[in-house]
Amino acid sequence: MATIADVAKAAGVSISTVSYVMSGKRAISRETRERVEEAIVQLSFSPHASARSLASGSNSVIGLQAPLRPGVDAHVVMEIVAGVVREARSHFYDVLLLTGDEGEGLERASKSSLVDALLVMDVAYDDPRIKTLESLRTPAVLIGVPSEDVAITCVDFDFEAAGALAASRLAELGHRKVALLGAPAEVIERHTSYAKRLSRGFARGCETAGIAGSVHPCPAGAEATSVLDTILSNDADVSAIFVHNEAALPHIASHVETLASPPQMIALAPNEFSRNVSGLSDLIDIPAERLGALAAETLWRLIEDREVSPLTLLKPHLNSQLGAA
Amino acid sequence: MATIADVAKAAGVSISTVSYVMSGKRAISRETRERVEEAIVQLSFSPHASARSLASGSNSVIGLQAPLRPGVDAHVVMEIVAGVVREARSHFYDVLLLTGDEGEGLERASKSSLVDALLVMDVAYDDPRIKTLESLRTPAVLIGVPSEDVAITCVDFDFEAAGALAASRLAELGHRKVALLGAPAEVIERHTSYAKRLSRGFARGCETAGIAGSVHPCPAGAEATSVLDTILSNDADVSAIFVHNEAALPHIASHVETLASPPQMIALAPNEFSRNVSGLSDLIDIPAERLGALAAETLWRLIEDREVSPLTLLKPHLNSQLGAA
DNA sequence: CTGAAAGCGCTAACAT
DNA sequence: ATGTTAGCGCTTTCAG
Numbered sequence: 001m002a003t004i005a006d007v008a009k010a011a012g013v014s015i016s017t018v019s020y021v022m023s024g025k026r027a028i029s030r031e032t033r034e035r036v037e038e039a040i041v042q043l044s045f046s047p048h049a050s051a052r053s054l055a056s057g058s059n060s061v062i063g064l065q066a067p068l069r070p071g072v073d074a075h076v077v078m079e080i081v082a083g084v085v086r087e088a089r090s091h092f093y094d095v096l097l098l099t100g101d102e103g104e105g106l107e108r109a110s111k112s113s114l115v116d117a118l119l120v121m122d123v124a125y126d127d128p129r130i131k132t133l134e135s136l137r138t139p140a141v142l143i144g145v146p147s148e149d150v151a152i153t154c155v156d157f158d159f160e161a162a163g164a165l166a167a168s169r170l171a172e173l174g175h176r177k178v179a180l181l182g183a184p185a186e187v188i189e190r191h192t193s194y195a196k197r198l199s200r201g202f203a204r205g206c207e208t209a210g211i212a213g214s215v216h217p218c219p220a221g222a223e224a225t226s227v228l229d230t231i232l233s234n235d236a237d238v239s240a241i242f243v244h245n246e247a248a249l250p251h252i253a254s255h256v257e258t259l260a261s262p263p264q265m266i267a268l269a270p271n272e273f274s275r276n277v278s279g280l281s282d283l284i285d286i287p288a289e290r291l292g293a294l295a296a297e298t299l300w301r302l303i304e305d306r307e308v309s310p311l312t313l314l315k316p317h318l319n320s321q322l323g324a325a
Numbered sequence: 326m327a328t329i330a331d332v333a334k335a336a337g338v339s340i341s342t343v344s345y346v347m348s349g350k351r352a353i354s355r356e357t358r359e360r361v362e363e364a365i366v367q368l369s370f371s372p373h374a375s376a377r378s379l380a381s382g383s384n385s386v387i388g389l390q391a392p393l394r395p396g397v398d399a400h401v402v403m404e405i406v407a408g409v410v411r412e413a414r415s416h417f418y419d420v421l422l423l424t425g426d427e428g429e430g431l432e433r434a435s436k437s438s439l440v441d442a443l444l445v446m447d448v449a450y451d452d453p454r455i456k457t458l459e460s461l462r463t464p465a466v467l468i469g470v471p472s473e474d475v476a477i478t479c480v481d482f483d484f485e486a487a488g489a490l491a492a493s494r495l496a497e498l499g500h501r502k503v504a505l506l507g508a509p510a511e512v513i514e515r516h517t518s519y520a521k522r523l524s525r526g527f528a529r530g531c532e533t534a535g536i537a538g539s540v541h542p543c544p545a546g547a548e549a550t551s552v553l554d555t556i557l558s559n560d561a562d563v564s565a566i567f568v569h570n571e572a573a574l575p576h577i578a579s580h581v582e583t584l585a586s587p588p589q590m591i592a593l594a595p596n597e598f599s600r601n602v603s604g605l606s607d608l609i610d611i612p613a614e615r616l617g618a619l620a621a622e623t624l625w626r627l628i629e630d631r632e633v634s635p636l637t638l639l640k641p642h643l644n645s646q647l648g649a650a
Numbered sequence: 651c652t653g654a655a656a657g658c659g660c661t662a663a664c665a666t
Numbered sequence: 667a668t669g670t671t672a673g674c675g676c677t678t679t680c681a682g
Contacts, residue, residue: 001436003659014669019661029667046436050378051659054674059375064422068407070597074399082393085424094439095422097389099410111326111371114419221601222578247601253547254579272395276546276572328675339653344677354651376675379658 002043010039022047053113062088062299063115065098065106065129067122071187071220073246075273076288077121080143083292084119091300103132110138117299119143123154125191139302143295144193145311153302155295158313159194160201162268162284165316166242167205167213169282173264175240177212179231181224181252182244185217198244198268214238224248225255232263240264246273253277271319283319290314327368336364347372378438387413387624388440390423390431390454392447396512396545398571400598401613402446405468408617409444416625428457435463442624444468448479450516464627468620469518470636478627480620480637484519487593487609487641488526489533491567494607494643496534498589500565503531503538504556506549506577507569510542523569523593539563549573550580557588565589571598578602596644608644615639 008015013032020026021036028036039045053059064084066077085095096115098105101122106129109115115138120129123144133140134151142154163180170178180202182188183195199215206213216231218224224245231238241263243249249267256262256279266282267274274283291314301308333340338357345351346361353361364370378384389409391402410420421440423430426447431454434440440463445454448469458465459476467479488505495503505527507513508520524540531538541556543549549570556563566588568574574592581587582604591607592599599608616639626633 001438005659015660016662016670017668020668023661025662027667032667044436046433048379048659049437049439050375050384051674052661053375054373054379054676055659055661057661057674061421068403068410074403078393078399078402081422082424085393085422089425094434096386097406097410097420097422099407100414108371109419111369112374113326114374221575222603223601250546250575251579251601254576258583276548276576278547330675340676341654341678342652345652348677350678352651357652373675376658377677379660380675380677382658382677 001048002045004045004047006043007036007039007045010043011036058116059113060092061094061096061115062117062119062296063096063098063106063109064119065100065121067101068099069101069122071184072122073269075246075270076286079270079288080121080292080295083289083294084296085292086289087293087296087300091296093296093300101129103129106132106140107136110136117141117303119295119299123193125193125196139299141295141299141302143291145197145313146193153298153308153310155291155298155312156194156314157286157288157291158315159198160204161313162316163198163201163203164205164208165201165318166266166268166284167202167211168209169266169318170240170242170264171206171209171211173240173281175211175264177235177237178206178214178240178242179238180213180215180242180244181218181227181231181248182215183217184219184245184247188217202242218243218245218248220245220247222251224251228252228255232259238263240266242266242268244268249274249277253279268316281321283321284316285319287314326373327370329370329372331368332361332364332370335368336361383441384438385417386419386421386440387621388421388423388431388434388443390425390443390445392426393424394426394447396509397447398594400571400595401611404595404613405446405617405620408614408619409621410617411614412618412621412625416621418621418625426454428454431457432461435461442466442628444620444624448518450518450521464624466620466624466627468616470522470638471518478623478633478635480616480623481519481639482611482613482616483638483640484523485526485529486638488523488528489530490526490641490643491591491593491609492527492530492536492538493534494591495565495567495589496531496536498565498606500589501536502560502562503536503565503567504563505538505540505567505569506543506552506556506573507540508542509544509570509572513542527567543568543570543573545570545572547576549576553577553580557584563588565591567591567593569593574599574602578604593641606646608646609641610644612639 004018007018021033088095118140121143123142140152145154145156188195218227267280268284271285329343333343346358413420443465446468448467448471465477470479470481513520543552589606592605593609596610
């Protein structure tokens with residue numbers, strides 16, 4: 001591979017001139033710049049990432065700790081990751097994938113200067129990784145909202161508002177008794193932040209609207225239908241359900257169609273996913289790609305030492321399908 | 326952050342001794358080693374990744390180009406990625422995520438020495454990235470099987486054998502007319518290698534078994550059920566279906582349960598996913614995590630200059646659910 | 651068994 | 667507007 005010295009020689013200039021042509025950090029005469037640029041193309045030169053990083057003290061790589069745990073919605077995770085990568089690339093950053101849910105990987109990446117900054121997904125309410133992050137001096141952003149006073153910048157979808165929105169919408173449609181079919185029990189047991197906030201918002205929204213709302217963890221797959229059956233048989237007055245569980249939604253939707261008096265059904269899921277499900281009267285989108293992009297952009301501002309609000313939440317929007325069929 | 330010089334000073338040895346203690350590349354007296362190791366712990370020293378990479382010429386990072394495209398099965402992708410990361414970490418490699426389906430990212434990562442090796446997922450039959458990879462001298466492995474003579478090492482699940490296996494199993498169960506409900510049309514139009522091979526194997530298997538088999542692209546979601554309805558209404562003799570479409574499977578399965586004379590149904594999907602679907606008589610697992618691990622291990626052998634077979638296929642296994650309920 | 655020192659390829663002062 | 671050069675923190679000869 002060609003080095004910067006080769007380019008300099010080919011262009012008949014000094015090494016630093018080549019460097020400055022590339023970085024644009026000082027004025028270069030048109031003529032010189034063109035000669036250098038041509039040499040770069042001719043030699044098909046790419047600066048050596050490690051050399052650059054060693055000299056400059058930053059390597060244009062961010063670390064992303066993604067869950068890949070059972071029970072998480074694969075589409076949501078993938079879209080978030082896609083959003084992160086897209087936004088990162090737009091700032092010329094690359095993304096290093098750190099899995100495992102321990103702080104160990106974060107620490108390793110930070111201390112060896114593998115990454116300039118860290119992004120952590122799937123944060124639990126009381127997540128041990130937070131302490132780890134606080135002890136590092138690598139800028140970090142959490143996707144999720146842990147307990148109130150955390151020194152790390154957070155971004156997320158506003159699950160609490162989404163829960164409240166769903167409740168008020170169902171009340172508006174005239175329902176008096178409604179149910180939330182949410183994440184699997186295993187997710188809730190991990191105290192995953194979004195599950196908690198969604199049910200809180202839903203409960204509060206029901207209260208505000210003066211209707212009765214119950215919350216039910218929901219297994220993935222066909223078993224979910226029996227949860228629904230139980231709810232309906234225990235209380236025939238439940239006339240609408242709000243589903244937030246990607247792996248259960250298709251089964252629930254199909255099952256609802258076979259019922260004599262089917263409950264009305266609204267869902268919280270990526271629009272792209274919900275659109276493949278029939279029988280939903282309203283959707284609330286999980287803007288996962290945008291969330292990933294927001295996280296990356298926030299991280300980037302942090303890297304650049306710009307001001308950043310400690311918590312940013314993406315507001316939910318109702319997408320009514322009524323009359324769409 | 327502490328540097329190797331700090332450690333050397335603290336331990337009262339030279340820099341090179343510290344380096345050799347860490348790499349184990351030359352004999353060190355027990356006493357010296359212990360002193361150095363203690364200093365490392367005391368100072369909480371982590372070698373600077375870029376410095377190491379610059380000096381050694383390799384950085385223990387592999388690049389993974391994952392699709393994140395519409396129509397791919399999110400669970401499969403995530404499991405493959407998880408397998409790659411797990412196996413890579415077991416060899417002390419990290420994984421850099423390159424998205425986009427162009428060769429550009431691969432080239433950039435290779436030429437700037439960002440990565441030691443490349444892993445490319447979701448390979449199409451005639452994929453432009455192959456030419457790119459062949460022009461680089463970075464070791465590479467494809468997950469997928471493009472056209473016959475490609476100079477890049479490939480690994481994949483044996484979709485062709487899986488298709489044949491499904492066909493022969495259905496014949497064995499007494500069916501004379503069967504249908505494959507496969508990937509969405511958009512995936513097939515990309516000439517995605519696995520879709521092609523699955524149908525080929527299925528068709529061949531049907532022929533061998535002397536039964537009639539048809540192949541149908543299948544949209545994601547609830548629309549898939551109308552594909553099934555069309556198949557069945559066009560030919561009432563179709564008595565069994567073989568489904569390979571994660572996003573359609575739950576809908577199809579639920580729909581089948583409502584039919585007067587439901588066809589028998591077998592599926593190709595990750596076992597973990599299929600288990601959430603009711604009504605399947607047999608499963609064929611897509612061992613996605615193992616596939617990712619295999620890919621990473623193959624890449625590692627390539628990096629280490631060990632012999633590597635140009636094509637490795639994971640064999641399918643039938644997992645009968647009959648009588649399991 | 652251990653040290654000294656020459657790079658690895660680049661950035662960013664410090665010259666002029 | 668351009669050139670010279672001292673590092674960045676490590677690996678690895680070469681010397682002992």
